[in-house]
Amino acid sequence: MSRMSPMSPTAKRIVIDPVTRIEGHAKISLFLDDAGNVADAEFHVVEFRGFEKFCEGRPYGEMPGITPRICGICPVSHLLASAKAGDAIMAVNIPPTADKLRRLMNLGQIVQSHALSFFHLSAPDFLLGWETPQPQRNVFGLIGSNKDLARAGIRLRQFGQEIIEILGGQKVHPAWAVPGGVRSGLSPEGRERIRLWLPEAYATTEAALALWKKTMETHQREVQIFGNFPSLFMGLVAEDGTWEHHGGKLRFTDSSGSIIADQLDPQKYYEVIGESVQTSSYLKSPYYLPMGFPAGIYRVGPLARLNVCERMGVPKADAELKLFKKLGRGAVTSSFLYHYARLIEIMASLEYIERYMSDSEIMGDYLRADAGINNLRGVGASEAPRGTLFHDYTVDRNGLLKKVNLIVATGQNNLAMNQTVAQIARHYIKSGAGNGTIPEPLLNRVEHGIRCYDPCLSCSTHAVGQMPMHVQLIAPDGSVVSEVTRG
Amino acid sequence: MAAKTLTIDGKPITAEEGATVLQAADEAGIKIPTLCHLDGVYDVGACRLCLVEVTGVAKLLPACTTRVAEGMEVKTDSERLRKYRRITLELLFAERNHVCAVCVANGHCELQTLAYSQGMDHVRYEYLFPKWGVDTTHRLFGMDHNRCVLCTRCVRVCWHVEGAGTKNVAGRGTRSHIITDLAMPWGESDSCTQCGKCVQACPTGALFHKGSTTGEMERDRGKLEFIVTAREKKQWVTAD
Ligand code: SF4
Ligand code: SF4
Ligand code: FES
Numbered sequence: 001m002s003r004m005s006p007m008s009p010t011a012k013r014i015v016i017d018p019v020t021r022i023e024g025h026a027k028i029s030l031f032l033d034d035a036g037n038v039a040d041a042e043f044h045v046v047e048f049r050g051f052e053k054f055c056e057g058r059p060y061g062e063m064p065g066i067t068p069r070i071c072g073i074c075p076v077s078h079l080l081a082s083a084k085a086g087d088a089i090m091a092v093n094i095p096p097t098a099d100k101l102r103r104l105m106n107l108g109q110i111v112q113s114h115a116l117s118f119f120h121l122s123a124p125d126f127l128l129g130w131e132t133p134q135p136q137r138n139v140f141g142l143i144g145s146n147k148d149l150a151r152a153g154i155r156l157r158q159f160g161q162e163i164i165e166i167l168g169g170q171k172v173h174p175a176w177a178v179p180g181g182v183r184s185g186l187s188p189e190g191r192e193r194i195r196l197w198l199p200e201a202y203a204t205t206e207a208a209l210a211l212w213k214k215t216m217e218t219h220q221r222e223v224q225i226f227g228n229f230p231s232l233f234m235g236l237v238a239e240d241g242t243w244e245h246h247g248g249k250l251r252f253t254d255s256s257g258s259i260i261a262d263q264l265d266p267q268k269y270y271e272v273i274g275e276s277v278q279t280s281s282y283l284k285s286p287y288y289l290p291m292g293f294p295a296g297i298y299r300v301g302p303l304a305r306l307n308v309c310e311r312m313g314v315p316k317a318d319a320e321l322k323l324f325k326k327l328g329r330g331a332v333t334s335s336f337l338y339h340y341a342r343l344i345e346i347m348a349s350l351e352y353i354e355r356y357m358s359d360s361e362i363m364g365d366y367l368r369a370d371a372g373i374n375n376l377r378g379v380g381a382s383e384a385p386r387g388t389l390f391h392d393y394t395v396d397r398n399g400l401l402k403k404v405n406l407i408v409a410t411g412q413n414n415l416a417m418n419q420t421v422a423q424i425a426r427h428y429i430k431s432g433a434g435n436g437t438i439p440e441p442l443l444n445r446v447e448h449g450i451r452c453y454d455p456c457l458s459c460s461t462h463a464v465g466q467m468p469m470h471v472q473l474i475a476p477d478g479s480v481v482s483e484v485t486r487g
Numbered sequence: 488m489a490a491k492t493l494t495i496d497g498k499p500i501t502a503e504e505g506a507t508v509l510q511a512a513d514e515a516g517i518k519i520p521t522l523c524h525l526d527g528v529y530d531v532g533a534c535r536l537c538l539v540e541v542t543g544v545a546k547l548l549p550a551c552t553t554r555v556a557e558g559m560e561v562k563t564d565s566e567r568l569r570k571y572r573r574i575t576l577e578l579l580f581a582e583r584n585h586v587c588a589v590c591v592a593n594g595h596c597e598l599q600t601l602a603y604s605q606g607m608d609h610v611r612y613e614y615l616f617p618k619w620g621v622d623t624t625h626r627l628f629g630m631d632h633n634r635c636v637l638c639t640r641c642v643r644v645c646w647h648v649e650g651a652g653t654k655n656v657a658g659r660g661t662r663s664h665i666i667t668d669l670a671m672p673w674g675e676s677d678s679c680t681q682c683g684k685c686v687q688a689c690p691t692g693a694l695f696h697k698g699s700t701t702g703e704m705e706r707d708r709g710k711l712e713f714i715v716t717a718r719e720k721k722q723w724v725t726a727d
Contacts, residue, residue, distance in 0.1 A: 057621060175701040175703075183703075372626075399623050
């Protein structure tokens with residue numbers, strides 16, 4: 001992918017700022033070439049960057065308490081990755097019960113996060129239509145038009161949250177997962193609450209899958225242009241290639257579906273993942289090292305996980321995976337199908353949760369291994385709902401942090417998001433866009449292109465209602481040719 | 488011993504000669520906020536949270552080190568006292584780096600509890616943001632100077648209950664800090680017996696068991712008092 005436009009002296013720039021219903025404040029620049037066509041796009045993510053420095057000098061065991069506060073969107077993912085990095089520093093195998101409990105929490109997190117993404121944030125777009133005016137194109141609009149579905153979606157999210165709460169005590173909890181294991185077990189009452197809720201969760205997921213299949217029929221164009229391009233995919237898989245979410249090893253596949261690297265130890269992620277720092281964005285853009293930057297662009301998250309795995313390991317989700325895999329020649333390359341992948345992962349999560357409900361080991365009370373500092377560097381890798389998350393800690397012999405490196409899903413998908421936005425914009429803005437009129441439906445589609453990745457931006461309050469969008473057309477000399485402000 | 492009669496908050500009270508106002512109030516069921524006071528060791532009057540008003544004395548006096556006297560009139564609660572307690576607390580918070588949300592003592596911290604109970608909702612002073620380190624060289628315990636309020640409870644239990652004399656205070660003013668032996672890493676201390684009494688004594692998250700995570704440091708203060716009482720009353724000496 002070439003970053004040509006901003007350097008080109010005659011390039012024009014369209015800035016869309018901020019994006020609505022993405023959880024946080026973001027900004028999009030569209031770079032036009034001399035002919036007025038979209039050459040490239042950039043999605044600016046403003047991330048809190050002082051964090052890694054802030055942790056230096058702290059005992060590594062505090063990290064599961066600190067890191068969930070990096071991001072209000074996926075605290076559970078940071079909690080789990082952080083505890084795992086601690087396990088690696090202690091060089092322990094955590095008790096089997098603790099491993100299952102952490103997995104149960106991660107499954108709860110996947111359900112709640114994917115339900116939020118699908119029902120609250122994305123469904124209003126493709127169910128209510130791109131042309132629906134902003135004020136109605138949100139979850140309340142969805143409740144108005146599709147009451148049962150919206151309500152069921154909200155309940156499904158609550159189910160995931162309930163699991164997290166049953167285990168962790170509160171929605172945004174202090175360190176429940178800790179280096180060596182977890183702090184408390186699953187109570188019989190908690191298990192019963194989960195068990196009783198499962199049938200309803202299955203029913204909602206099945207309804208959503210049926211609905212999705214109809215949506216795909218009517219949205220062929222979106223499948224074609226919402227981020228449909230070749231790239232690598234990365235995710236954790238089990239030793240036999242089964243879908244993973246909290247253990248396993250890294251696998252990369254290409255867009256033909258061929259495995260190009262497999263069973264890579266996440267402890268040594270830095271041997272295969274490079275990080276390029278984009279000056280214009282605050283986000284680090286990781287890439288597959290052997291292929292260099294930017295050729296080594298890869299996607300993570302639900303779409304990638306389903307592309308890299310051979311099976312889900314549970315029957316209902318496996319039946320869906322078969323249908324899913326038919327949507328691509330080799331890999332499924334359209335980012336619009338992240339939505340489908342999310343639903344399949346919800347289904348798989350429910351099936352795994354159900355398995356745990358009759359697993360006696362999960363009720364155990366040996367929960368925490370103990371050890372001193374046995375490794376001076378430890379990496380915790382876990383599949384966050386949005387993609388593989390790495391916590392990489394270097395400590396001194398007394399366990400005080402010397403260096404912290406975090407690789408988050410949104411960073412890894414950053415390059416793909418740029419390509420997606422560019423692809424959509426290219427389709428809707430033809431030469432002559434310099435006249436400054438950018439139609440609302442285009443903005444909606446660009447927003448949605450990004451929403452396919454469900455990026456974890458800082459604040460979740462934008463799920464409802466209209467956020468102002470600011471579109472600027474900037475002439476080569478930097479002056480604003482024209483401006484569109486929405487909201 | 489002669490008894491003294493006095494009033495605390497208007498309540499007539501009899502206390503033993505030599506007792507502190509804090510003890511007298513405690514026996515009468517009147518709660519005075521404290522931080523550096525710890526049952527089982529002598530008082531030093533370091534934190535000034537227990538300040539009370541005594542009729543006829545212009546300045547405020549620490550209840551923990553002021554002895555009862557005949558006819559004394561003590562007030563433990565007034566606008567003025569509340570104001571000073573707030574100031575004292577705010578200064579304690581401004582002096583070091585307290586991030587309760589991720590602290591090992593969160594929910595079990597005497598400083599935090601005091602801040603809540605005194606209605607401290609913000610700090611009016613500029614934070615000093617000093618650069619203090621964490622000592623995790625000890626096999627069992629850790630010390631985070633960022634959370635230390637210099638109450639010296641750890642020093643006192645170390646010298647006067649355990650008798651090891653490992654902990655001490657060094658430096659002046661805002662550079663005052665707790666040291667082990669001759670300011671060496673705790674893990675290298677020869678005198679430390681690893682008894683953990685200092686960890687039990689600490690009111691904040693400054694001293695902790697290694698490996699503790701957010702909110703996990705709960706202490707059993709009763710233990711210290713139990714040891715001291717047993718020793719003083721010779722409860723461990725068999726009768727013959
Ligand atoms: S020691 Fe107490 S006041 Fe200080 S950070 Fe910890 S909980 Fe908060
Ligand atoms: S370490 Fe704890 S007990 Fe010792 S002086 Fe500091 S706050 Fe007090
Ligand atoms: S308790 Fe009296 S001065 Fe600290």
